Amino acid sequence: MQLLANRSSTGDLAIFGGTPAFGEPLHVGRPNIGERQRFLERMNDLLDRRWLTNQGPYVQEFERCIADRVGVRHCVATPNATVGLEIAIRALGLRGEVIVPSFTFIATAHVLQWLGITPVFCDVEPERLTLDPDAVEAQVGPRTTGILGVHLWGRPCDVERLSAIADCHHLRLLFDAAHAFGCSHNGQMVGSFGDAEVFSFHATKFCNAFEGGAIVTNDEDLARTLRLMHNFGFAGYDTVVGLGINGKMNEASAAMGLTSLESLDEFIAVNRRNYEQYRRELAGVRGLRVLPFSDSERQNYQYVAVDVDAVECGISRDDVAAVCWAENVLVRRYFFPGCHRMEPYRSSRPVREQVLPVTERAAEQMLTLPTGTAVGPSEVAAVCELLRFVVHRGPEISAALRKQAFDFQTFTNADAAPALAREGVLV
Ligand SMILES: *Cc1c(COP(=O)(O)O)cnc(C)c1O
Secondary structure: OOOOOOOOOHHHOHHHOOOOOOOOOEEOOOOOOOOHHHHHHHHHHHHHHOOOOOOOHHHHHHHHHHHHHHOOOEEEEEOOHHHHHHHHHHHOOOOOEEEEEOOOOOHHHHHHHHOOOEEEEEOEOOOOOOEOHHHHHHHOOOOEEEEEEEOHHHOOOOHHHHHHHHHHOOOEEEEEOOOOOOOEEOOEEOOOOOOEEEEEOOOOOOOOOOOOEEEEEOOHHHHHHHHHHOEOOEEEOOEEOOOOOEOOOOHHHHHHHHHHHHOHHHHHHHHHHHHHHHHHHHOOOOOEEEOOOOOOOOOOOOOEEEEEOHHHHOOOHHHHHHHHHHOOEEOEOOOOOOHHHOOOOOOOHHHHOOOOHHHHHHHHHEEEEOOOOOOOHHHHHHHHHHHHHHHHOHHHHHHHHHHOOOOHHHHHHHHHHHHHHHOOOOO
């Protein structure tokens, strides 16, 4: 890594031909790996047992550990959060329309559409960037059967108001908690809110099972249905009592998940250290604001998101991202452009005409910075120094990029996509 202290002009930036600050790419969400030896021991055990899937001992242990940590009665492990959400949506009997934020990973909308349910996109609150309860209330119609909230970047939704709206209109309330494992809301762990919540243990999430998910709930009847549905509806060796699918986690994933859980406190400590350093070193940079986490709640500090105000910075978020990428700092534009601006939704009539002001502003301005156990204090310092330099010279860099007709989308798609796909970064 070459520190940028000696950069004196914008021409020294890699995007204008200088040497990149990092020889190797710095990622958002490079997988955290726990104790390798413990994982390998578990792999040996499961091979010796020849019990590779179908509710094996590691999956059972993983489900117990998740339920205990979260403080819920039931946990059903799934191959990923997407399948977990689909099973939960089916088990809850959702149909017609479901209210969902647009400012989220595309899976939240796709799971509904995939099941023949219309996602009704709703705007988010400006601070938390989670479902705006007033907007939700305004979207409830005769075909609405549920609300699917997202605890974006670990910041819980306004659970109380969403629950009240759901109760009042007899709607089901489900949470996509893919980002929020290990986070609390008013001192209560995420996982116990609404009818059910779904976690992701994908490789890029801070606690991973290679791929994995878990549906958690306190509702006993729902848990029974979820369990049947995630195993083809089997109630016994050759008794099928209803429609089901293959939604089982395998033993190797559970072995990785259990190993990750053992290092969870360390992962959180590293994320917290990185987040606090970013906050400290970017404080006072005009136009840049690192989204704060509440000090009174438990957090996983998994996503360091920064709001780039183009007017105050004199440079757009996309241009900042482009400069970073050229330096091998692979910041992400989560969640650009918002689900309602992606197919198949954006071509459908009501969605095409829909305006979601807070979502659209966030999609234009938010930038997610590299963190996780693969990122240390010297890397964070270098990224902060780069960002300070870029904002300081904002208008000058912006003008130079316009002269080159530089486009971030084209750059990432054409030049960087093959490398990203190889490294498993594109999810
Ligand atoms: C990652 C993610 C998902 C999908 O999780 P998988 O385990 O990869 O299926 C769903 N929703 C959100 C908000 C996510 O970030």
